[in-house]
Amino acid sequence: MPRRTATMLASTLILIALLCAGVLIKVPYSEMSPGPTVNTLGKVGGDPVLQITGHKTYETSGNLNMTTVRVTGADYNMNLIEAVYGWLGHDSVVVPHDTLYPDGKTEEQSTQENAEEFSQSQESAKVAALTELGIPVSSRVVVSTVLKDSPSQGELHAGDVIKAVDGTAVKQPEDVAKLVTKHKPGQDVTFTVIPAKTAAAAEKAGKEPEGTEKITITTEKAPKENRAIVGIQAGTDHTFPFEIDIKLADVGGPSAGLMFSLGIVDKLTPGQLTGGKFIAGTGTIDDKGKVGPIGGINMKLVGARDAGARYFLTPDDNCEAAASDTPDGLTLVRVKNIDDATKSLEKIRTGDAAGLPSCSTG
Template sequence: MPRRTATLLASTLMLIALLCAGVLIPVPYSEMSPGPTVNTLGDHDGEPVLQISGRKTYPATGHLNMTTVRVTGPDYTMNLFEAVYGWLDHDNAVVPHKTLYPEGQTPEQADQENAEEFTQSQESAKVAALDQLHIPVASQTVVGSVLKDKPADGRLHAGDVIKAVDGTAVKQVGDVAKLVTRHKPGQPVVFTIVPAKQAAAAEKQGKKPGTAGQKQITITTEKADNGRAVVGIQAGVDHIFPFPIDVKLADVGGPSAGLMFALGIVDKLTPGDMTGGKFVAGTGTIDDKGKVGPIGGISMKTVGARDKGAEFFLTPKDNCATAAKDTPRGLRLVKVDTIGDAVKALEKIRKGDVAGLPSCSPAGAS
C-alpha cells in the first residue's frame, strides 16, 4: 500500500475513533439554553396566567414576560461531542453538572426543590405587589416543616398555626425558637396551635383562624448538636390575602419569576397600562419587601426575550454587569433593585422617556 494511502487511511480511522469517543465518553457537564417566555398579563394553555377574584381588575395590554432557562435533566448524561458543541454555541452554556444538581441530590429532590421555590416566589410576589399598592396583607406564624424522628414528629404538622409557646403569644416567626430554647433539653414545652386544616379553611375566607378549635400540644425537648433544646420543627410565615390571587403556570420551577409576577399583579389591579403597550420582559427573585434578587442564566434569558420580540429587559442590579457583556441587539437592559424601581421604569417606558432609564454596564466600565 502506498505510504500516502496508508497515511490517509490511518488519519481517517483516527478521526472515526475520535468521533466515536466523543459520542461514547460521558462528561460531568449539563447544558443551559434559552427557555420559553410567558406573558404574565396574558393566557397560557388557554387560561389567564394571573387570576384575581374578589377585587376590581383592569384590562392590561402589552407584555410583562417572565423568562426561563431550559436545562438538561439531573439524569441526563452529556457526551464529549455535545459538550464541545455547547461550548461553541453562542446562545447556550455548558456548566459543571454539580452547579445545577448538587452531588447526592436525586431527580425527585431537585424537582421538589424547584417546585417549592416556585411556590414561595408566587407568595412573595403577591405580598410585594399588594404592599406596592398599599393593600394590607395579614400574616401568621406556622409550622413550616417537621423533622422526621424528632420530638414534634406526629405531634405538630406543616401548616399548623402557632399561636403561643408556654402561654406566651407568638408575634413573629423568630419568637418560636427563642421560647423553645429557654428550656433545657428534656423539659416539656407547650404549643398552642390551630390545626392546619382549620387554618386553611379560615384563610380561604381571607381571615385568621379564631380561638375555637385551638389545641395545646406538650412536647418534650431534646438536645441539639449545639447543646440547645429543640423539638424538631422549622417555623415559617403564612400570609392571609384579602382576596384570592392565583398563578396558573405549570412546568416551571425556581424563584426567578417573582418580579414579573408581582408586576403583572400590580398592572391588573391598576387602571391603565403600565407598559403603554410595549413589550417588556425581565427576571429576578423578589422577597416580601419587594427587594429584587439575582438569578442564574441571565444571558440565556435575554436571548430568549429578544427572540420573542422584547424591547426592554428588567434586569436585577446584581446581574447587570454579566448581562451587559453580551446584550442581544435591539434589547435595552433596565437595572432594577426593587419592585418600586421596576414600576418607575415602566412609567418611563410608557411615557417614552427611555433616556432616563437606569441602564446596565459591563463590569469595570465607567
Template sequence: MPRRTATMLASTLLLFALLCAGVFLKVPYSEMSPGPTVNTLGESRGEPVLQIAQRKTYPTSGHLNMTTVRVTGADYDMNLLEAVHGWLSGDNIVVPHENLYPNGKTDAESTQENAEEFSQSQESAKVAALKQLGIPVTARVVVSTVVKGSPSEGTLHAGDVIKAVDGSPVRAPEDVAKLVTKHKAGEPVEFTIVPAKDAEAAEKAGKEPEGSQKIGITTAKAEGDGHAIVGIKAGTDHTFPFPIDIKLADVGGPSAGLMFALGIVDKLTPQDLTGGKFVAGTGTIDDNGKVGPIGGIQMKTIGARAAGARYFLTPADNCASAAARVPDGLTLVKVDTIADAVQSLEKIGKGDTGALPRCAAK
C-alpha cells in the first residue's frame, strides 16, 4: 500500500475513532439556549396574559416581553461532541451540570421548585405594581410549608393565617421563629390561626380572614444547636382590592416578576407607557419593588432581540455580564427598582432615550 494512501487511511480511522469517542464519551455539562418570549400586554394561547377585573383598565400598545431560557434536563447525558458544539456556538452556553441541578436535583424536583418560585413571583409582581400605583394591599402572615414528620404535621396547614404566637401578635414571617425559639425544645407553644379554607373564602370575597382558633403544639429540637422548632416555614399572603390573574403556562422560576409588574402598571395607567415601542426585560421582584438578578442573562438578551425588542430592562446586578455581549440593535437599560423601570419606560415611550441609564461592561 502506498505511504500516502496508508497515511490517509490512518487519519480517517483516527478521525472516526475520535468521532466515536466524542459521541459515546459523556461529560458533566448542561446547555442553556435562548427560550421564547411572551408579551405580558398581549395574549398567550388565545387568552390575555394579564386579566384584571372590577377595576378600570386602559388600552396599551407595544410590547413588555418577559424572556426565558431553555436548559437541558437533569437526566440528559451530554456527550463530548455536543459540549464542543455548544462551546463554539454563538447563541448557546455550556455550563457544569451541577450549576443547574445542584446536589443531584431531579427534573421533578426542579419543576416543582420552579413552579413555586413562579407562583411567588406573580404574587410579588401584583404587590409591587399596586404599591407603585399607590393602591393599598393588605398583607398577612401565613404557613407557607409544613415539614413532613414535624410537630406541626396534621395540625397546621399551608395557607393557615398566623395571627399570634403565645398571644403575641405576628406582623411579619420572622416574628414566628423569634417567638417559637423563646421556648425550650419539648415545651408547648400556642398558635392563634385562621384555617386556610376560611382564609381562602375570605380572600375570594375580598375580605379579611376572621374566625380564629387556638392550637397547641409541642416543640421539637432542631438539629445542630438544638433550639425549639415546630416544623413550619412562615410566609406572606395578600388580599388584593380587585382580582388580578396571570395566565401563562409552561413557564417557571422567578425571573418574570419585573415584567409582570410593569404590565399591570401599564394596564392600570392612563398613559401608554411604552408608546408602542418593543421593550423586553427580566428580573425578580420583591413586594417592595426591588429588582433582583437572574441567570442566563445573555441568552435572554439574544432571545429578546430575535423577537424584535429594541430595549431590554436589565437588573443592575446583571448589567456587567449582559453588556459583555450585546446583540446588535438592542439597548440595555439598567433598573434597580420598579420605579426605575417605570421612569425608563416613560422616557422610551416619549422617545427621550438619551437620558436612559444604560448598562456598561466592566
C-alpha cells in the first residue's frame, strides 16, 4: 500500500475513533438556547393569554412578548461533541450542569419549583399592574407551606390567614419569622389565624375574611441552627376587585412577570400601549412593581430578535450582559420598575426613541 494512502487511511481511522470517543464521553454540562416567545396581548391555542372579567377592557395592538429559554433536562447526559458544538455556536450556550440544577436537584423538583415561581409571578404581576393604575388590591399574610413532621402539621394549614403572633399584629410575611425566633426552642408561640376555609369562603363572596382562632404551637430547634421554628413558610395572598386570568401552559419561572403586568395595564387602559409596535422583554416583578434580573438574557435576546421584536425591555441588573452581545436590529431599553417600562413604551409609541434609557457595557 502506498505511503500516502496508508497515511490517509490511518488519519481517517483516528478521526473516526475520536468522533466515537466524543459521542461516548459524557460531560457534566447542560445547554441553554432561545425558547419560544409569546405575545401577552394575543392568544395561545385560541384562548387569550390575559382574560379580564368584571372590568372594562380596551382593544390592544402590537406585541408585548414575554421570552423564554429552552434548557436540556436534568437527566440528560451531554456528550463531548455536543458540548463543543454548543461552545462554538452563537445561538446557544453551554453551562455547567450544576448551574441549572444545583445540589443534585432532579428535573421533577426543578419543574415543581418553576411552576410555583410562575404562579407567584402571575400574582405579583396583577398586583403591580393594578397598583400602577391606582386600583386598590387587598392583601393579607397567609400560611404558604406547612412542613411535614413539623410542630405546625395538623395545627396550621396552607391558606390560613395569620393576623398576629403572640398578640403582635402581622403585616408582612417576614414578621412571622421575626416573632417566632424571639422564642427559644421548646417554648410556646400563639398564632391568631382565620382558618383557610373561612378565608376562601369570604374571598368567593367578595368580602374580607373574619372570625379568628388562637392556636398554640411548641417551637423546635432549627436544623443546624440554634433558633426556634414552627415549620411553616409565610406568604402573601391577595383579593382582586375583578378576575384576571393568565393562561399559558408549559412555561415556568418568574421572568415573565414584567410583561404580564404591562399586558394587564394595556388591556385596562384606553389607547394602545405599544402603538402597534413589536416589543419584547423579560424581568421578574414584585408586588410594588420593582423589576428584577433573570437568567439566560442573551438567549432571550436572540429569541426576541428571531420573533421580530424591535425593542427589548431589559432589567437594569441584566443590562451590562445584554449590551455585550445585542443582536442586530434590537434596541435595548433599561427598566427598573413598571413605571419606567410604561414611560419607555410611551416614548416608543410617540417615536421618541432617542430619549429611551439604554444599556451599556460599563
